[in-house]
Each structure stands twice: as structure tokens, then as C-alpha cells.
Amino acid sequence: MTPSRPARPAVLSQNQYGKAENRVVRITRDGTTHHIKDLNVSVALSGAMDEVHYSGSNANVLPTDTTKNTVYAFAKKHGIESAEQFGIHLARHFVTSQEPIRTARVRIEEYAWERIADPGADSGADTASTGGGSPSADTASTGGGSPSADTAGGRHSFVRRGQETRVTQITYDGSSWEVVSGLKDLVVMNTTNSEFWGYVKDEYTTLKEAYDRVLATEVSGRWRFNWTGDDQPMPDWEESYRRVREHMLRAFAETYSLSLQQTLYQMGARIIDHREEIDEVRFSLPNKHHFLVDLEPFGLKNDTPEGAVYFAADRPYGLIEATILRDGSEARIPVDLTNL
Numbered sequence: 001m002t003p004s005r006p007a008r009p010a011v012l013s014q015n016q017y018g019k020a021e022n023r024v025v026r027i028t029r030d031g032t033t034h035h036i037k038d039l040n041v042s043v044a045l046s047g048a049m050d051e052v053h054y055s056g057s058n059a060n061v062l063p064t065d066t067t068k069n070t071v072y073a074f075a076k077k078h079g080i081e082s083a084e085q086f087g088i089h090l091a092r093h094f095v096t097s098q099e100p101i102r103t104a105r106v107r108i109e110e111y112a113w114e115r116i117a118d119p120g121a122d123s124g125a126d127t128a129s130t131g132g133g134s135p136s137a138d139t140a141s142t143g144g145g146s147p148s149a150d151t152a153g154g155r156h157s158f159v160r161r162g163q164e165t166r167v168t169q170i171t172y173d174g175s176s177w178e179v180v181s182g183l184k185d186l187v188v189m190n191t192t193n194s195e196f197w198g199y200v201k202d203e204y205t206t207l208k209e210a211y212d213r214v215l216a217t218e219v220s221g222r223w224r225f226n227w228t229g230d231d232q233p234m235p236d237w238e239e240s241y242r243r244v245r246e247h248m249l250r251a252f253a254e255t256y257s258l259s260l261q262q263t264l265y266q267m268g269a270r271i272i273d274h275r276e277e278i279d280e281v282r283f284s285l286p287n288k289h290h291f292l293v294d295l296e297p298f299g300l301k302n303d304t305p306e307g308a309v310y311f312a313a314d315r316p317y318g319l320i321e322a323t324i325l326r327d328g329s330e331a332r333i334p335v336d337l338t339n340l
């Protein structure tokens with residue numbers, strides 16, 4: 001039997017297309033006070049799109065690349081007052097500017113950022129007694145201890161809203177204890193006071209030196225307590241966690257950074273210097289790159305203080321990892337924190 005045309009042939013049903021997950025970050029600089037709008041924008045367009053599916057004719061197709069550019073250009077040109085306002089503006093643009101497009105669906109996730117508390121706002125930090133002769137009382141002085149204290153206090157350091165995950169690992173062999181605690185998924189950003197230059201350049205180096213860049217990372221950290229036995233007073237675990245987190249955030253905010261490596265060291269050293277119950281800290285810090293979007297093709301200069309628009313890249317990312325020890329202590333936290 002020769003194959004004949006089926007009585008009920010295939011027909012195209014619902015279809016849509018667009019660019020998903022445009023990570024757009026707009027930073028507005030009001031003097032030394034900076035503001036962040038951080039969105040994940042997905043555009044889905046539909047309309048008279050039968051031909052591109054049936055014959056491959058692109059005559060009605062606005063490229064998904066163009067929808068991406070529009071998201072970034074609108075962020076620059078019109079700002080982001082709210083996710084709703086931004087989405088309405090985009091959706092209206094696609095439907096009213098392109099005849100074949102009948103429906104635009106714009107989905108937006110917004111990531112909220114909170115300011116890292118201004119240094120000095122709680123200078124009592126570690127002096128709070130933990131009672132019971134706990135060794136966790138802080139012996140180092142607070143405030144003004146940082147070499148970059150004079151650069152602190154700017155309003156350009158943020159922590160992403162939403163709780164980090166707190167982790168701990170306890171090991172007991174019948175006589176000795178090891179407690180390693182930590183956190184993951186703590187996202188922080190400095191919108192200034194970060195540079196990266198003076199690095200090695202070989203025939204494959206294309207990176208431009210940066211004298212004022214965004215520095216963002218998702219902190220994964222572990223710290224090992226020197227408490228090893230029942231004969232020693234136990235640290236106040238809750239208080240210790242709060243203080244360590246605070247020192248980490250403050251070191252991130254107050255360090256004028258020439259590299260993420262330098263910032264990492266400052267974060268670890270500050271914990272070692274202020275928390276005598278801890279002998280070892282390890283960090284794994286992905287460099288969450290924010291690239292200024294080139295909007296010159298649309299006649300927009302994107303380096304003006306009224307608001308710069310960045311593409312928040314998720315991969316690949318630089319991954320900066322190191323252990324900071326109390327001098328004379330042994331490194332026992334595994335190199336790969338995912339093995340902990």
C-alpha cells in the first residue's frame with residue numbers, strides 16, 4: 001500500500017517564543033547611596049507565527065535576541081520603577097510595535113536586596129558576654145579595627161534577602177569532638193569599591209582592567225571550632241553564628257577590594273581575629289560577574305550615574321577558594337566544601 005495523506009494531518013497548536021531569563025540589574029547612584037533593581041525577565045511572544053513553523057519563513061519573527069536587547073535598553077531608558085510597571089511597558093511595546101505579535105507574556109522574578117548594616121551601627125558586637133565562662137566572648141576590639149575603616153560607611157553594600165542555609169557537622173570518636181559550622185547561599189554585592197587590574201596578561205587575555213566594578217558573590221563558608229572536649233566550656237553556638245555572620249558581612253562591606261581573593265582573606269581574618277572559639281575558616285566564593293551592557297547600538301550611553309544596566313551572568317564564573325587559619329593551627333576543613 002502506498003502511504004497516503006492521513007485523514008487527520010498534523011496541525012500546529014499553541015506556540016510562543018522569546019528570550020527567557022534575562023538577568024538585568026540596574027544600579028542607580030544617588031551620590032554615595034546606591035540602589036539596586038535586580039530582575040529575571042522572561043518574554044514569550046505569540047501571534048501570526050504559523051509560517052515560521054510550517055515553512056521556516058522568518059518574515060513575522062522578531063528575533064529573541066531583539067527581545068533581550070529591548071529588555072536591557074528599556075531598563076536603561078525608562079528605568080525600573082517596579083517589576084509590574086516594567087513588564088507592562090515591555091508587553092505593550094511588543095504588541096503595539098509588531099503587527100504579527102498579538103500577545104506578549106512577560107514574567108518577572110525580582111530579587112530583593114537589603115543594605116548591610118552600616119558599620120558602627122552595632123559596635124557592641126562581640127563584647128556581649130555569653131555566660132557560663134564561655135570562650136566565645138570576643139576579645140578583639142570592635143570598630144575601627146579594619147584597615148579600610150575610613151572607606152566604610154558607604155551605602156553600596158547589599159545582602160540578598162532570603163535566609164541563607166546554615167549547616168553544621170559534628171564528629172565524635174568517643175573521646176574528641178570536632179564541630180565545623182557554616183553557611184551557604186548568602187548572596188552579597190558591593191556596587192563600588194572594587195577594582196581588578198595589574199594581573200598577568202598572556203596571548204589569551206582579553207579582560208579589560210577594572211577600576212570600579214560590581215563585586216558580587218554567593219558565600220559558602222565553613223568554620224571549625226577549637227572546642228574538642230567535654231572538659232572545656234562549650235561555645236554559645238547561636239551567639240557565635242550570629243557574630244561570625246556579622247563579621248563576614250562587615251568585612252565584605254568594608255574592604256576596598258582589589259580582588260575577590262583579598263576580600264575573602266579579609267572575611268576570614270576578621271573572624272579569626274574576633275572569634276577566639278574558631279581556629280579555621282574556609283570560603284568558596286563564586287565571582288558572580290556583572291557586565292555593563294553595551295547599549296551604544298541603541299544610542300544609549302551606559303556609564304552614567306543615573307543608572308547603569310548590567311547583565312548578571314550565571315556561568316561560567318570565577319571560583320575563589322581559600323582557608324584562613326589561626327597561626328599554628330592545622331587545616332582540617334576539606335578543600336571541597338561540597339564534601340562536608
Ligand SMILES: O=c1[nH]c(=O)c2[nH]c(=O)[nH]c2[nH]1
Pocket residue numbers: 196207258259260261287318
Ligand atoms: O577578583 C577577581 N579575581 C580574579 O582572580 C579574577 N580573574 C578574573 O578574570 N576576574 C577576577 N576577579
